[in-house]
Amino acid sequence: MGCASSKSNAEEPTGSAPEKANPMPAAAPAAAAPKVETTPDETPPAVQPTTSASTLDADEVRNQRMSVRYQAKELEERALRNSGRRSSAPFDKSRIGTHTRHGVMPGPRGSANAKINQDRGVLCWPFHGTLNEALLCVFDGHGPKGEKASEFCMTTLPEMLEADHAALAKDPVECLSRNIIKMDEMFLTGEHKNIAMSCGTTSNVLFMSGAEMWVACSGDSRAIKASRVGGKLIAQDLSNDHKPDLPLEQARIESKGGTVTPSGPNGRPSRVWANGRVGLAMSRSIGDGECKGCGVIPDPEIQKFTIAPPKSETGDGDLFVIVASDGVWEFISSQEAAEIIAGTEHASNACEVLVQEAAERWRKEEGNYRDDITAIVTFLPFLEADGDEASADDVHFDVDATYINVGAPGISKMASGEMSPPVKGTTAPVAASSTESDEDEGFARRRLSVTNHFGDNDDDWESLGDDVEV
Template identity: 45%
Template sequence: MGCASSAPQQAEDYASGDPASPQPDSPTKSPPKPSAQEDNGPPGRTTSMENNRRRSVAHQSPEIDAGPVDTTFDEAKVGSLSRHGIAPTRGASGVTSKAKINQDRGVVCWPFNGSYNEALLCIFDGHGMQGERVSEWCMQQIPGRLEAERALLKDDPAACLQKVVPEMDKTLLNHPKLASVARGAGTTSNILYCNGNKLWAACCGDSRAVMGRVTSSGLQAVNLSNDHKPDLPVERARIEAAGGVVSAAGPRGLPPSRVWVNGRVGLAMSRSLGDGEAKTHGVTADPEVQMFDLNPIKDGEKMGDKFVIVASDGIWEFISSQQACDIVNKHSNAHSASAELVKTAEQRWREEEGSYRDDITCIVAFLPFLEDRDVGGDDDVVVQGGADYGQIEIDLGEQQQADGSSPAGARIKNPGWGASNQEPGNDDDDEGEQFVKRRLSVAAQPPPDGWDKDMDA
């Protein structure tokens, strides 16, 4: 099943790692035009003309200010929005902020696997140099690969997720065009597979999923996934057994705990897809899978499971699970709930970090939203939520890097892999160095062996 603006592919393409073009070579390029096999439907939608045994719809999280986008589901039930990050830069007028490439990818696949009674809610939060290519590839490839395991997905969803996610990681690390990128860049992955009143959460990294449950004592946040930090006892034991070094988190979690490989790769999570160099030292793509029975609030009742949220750490950095549930609970419309959640996170970043903001993406689904019926027709439909915005074609400063000039970072010094293509700042900027240690997901320069010169091969 395809996502974004690519044409849907057959299941065997996913298994063989067929080369994709998940991200433009430059953020200033326009998205690719539809191929001859695609029919130009409504804005934001691409319909495959191929006969495809999978019948699903995918909707990518649009930029929050992209304007109206075409969706095939009721936004009162499901809402999904994204907000690109910003990074500080010093110009003639002083310190300003410029847009970073948005490395987050969110996607709602519903109906999924040929049924309105099944859905995928996925967040992929890329990190490192060109990490957006890794998260985009995962968004495009993983849903279709899960559908290719249709029998296993039906019989044992947990086993299917535990099988497919590591397999896709291996495919990524051996991809003819992405392997060199994925050696030093990666992505989180949080996949919620919903089937009727059961939900499976498969998590790698620190993108979190939460459920809002109404109890006799009020609204309660129930975490559906755990943040995979390197200093958690189970994670630390695995990493140290493989020869990795784990540094502890500082006060209030800053700087974060990190995995160090050969003294230079400081990855702020213990599970991810990609990050090939760290994979030799205990970082794993094996997802932690948990199953939950959903009990949606029935007509005439007041208690039960009300909604689920899955979001990148741009939400969770300054908003707790309970606070997020309290924000969403004020709304009866999932789209407006996701908008307030993103805007609140944006405001918290402004208050705490000023001219820096991480990418922010969330999906909100009010329960119940599934329907017990199959999909009619034979084609996948791919809905792109704001393609130009999802790939940050709005660009407020990346062209300066593309043409060789360097936007000096007021608070970023020597950012390396974790800077989303930001250039090094001033060498005498100690605050920038501390910023790198405090915030970036990967805090190190790539090794001087030339591997990064082959990123676009």
């Protein structure tokens, strides 16, 4: 079986291009370092920051990253917690690994304050009672209760897909799309509806069945595949980062009355502005009810790939897959991530090395600020051979769901969110020219996925959490 064509500028693997259910502009080449690209034909409204980035000292640049001035309690360090539905076939940690690390925010006197980890993930294998299927998911929550959104998806989607397995087997694209959109509706209208207007999550779901793999992405969590092609290591993006200033995304947003501002200096992201006050740094997500009327959608972009592992130890073929939150991809390109993983032989160790390298890049670039970082690494081949008929009927397996970072109750960090808390005091629209001002909490407006405009007094928000020295 041929592997899907590469999106990088390097040599192309042989075989057919991936099938795409929802075509959109191609992602940036895997070997390119920046994750967010602005194409030449984009013409979003210009942003005029009132303070030039070049005039800011180190403390001012760091302070630009902050959106609200409260600290939050951090959950205990729990990289993994297995569900009660244990299987007698434990994960082979040499073949598949998971790792997560909470974010931090700058504190007084040079301290770093831990923030609750809003990233969640789930790894289901065997899936639906067969060793030939697996489900890998990463959800990057955001907003004042963003961990509620990501945890809802973590526990809900696997059950929905397992219950709908006949449709999943018949038409994975239709089933994945329908259930992810339904999950968004459930979050917005169910028990979490009171918080769903102001928080949400990305969603990157990878369904593996034999030699085939479907990747369903909403937001900017990313999946990649690394292959050896002509003796060279080539990274291929399996999903596209949904940024508001991508031409098709921007056109949809503006047709619904939203406003898009472009990316700018110091890592400031492009944003879609809902109601003139909420700036969301991605164009697709789960939840985020306040932005749903402005062209932000939950609909996943789905791509299909064929997995073709090497037939010999040094032969060409697909080597491993990475699914990770944007805490990994902010300062590490897809190609760099592949090269980091390729230097290790144990998947769990590889995952830790990747997360550690991402954390070190954050420290170097941002000092005492770091986003949540979560990754799943799967060495190939992982599933049973395509012709094998291993099933629950034969070996009596239940689904084994390994949850990544089951958080404790508390106030969540804002660092990877697309939505922020409700505006306090006033709902007057904010002019587009001032939405990214480097003078007004510019730290958040540059780095965070969401920004919102508050009144002059932030005391109410400061009281929501405690300072934690780390």
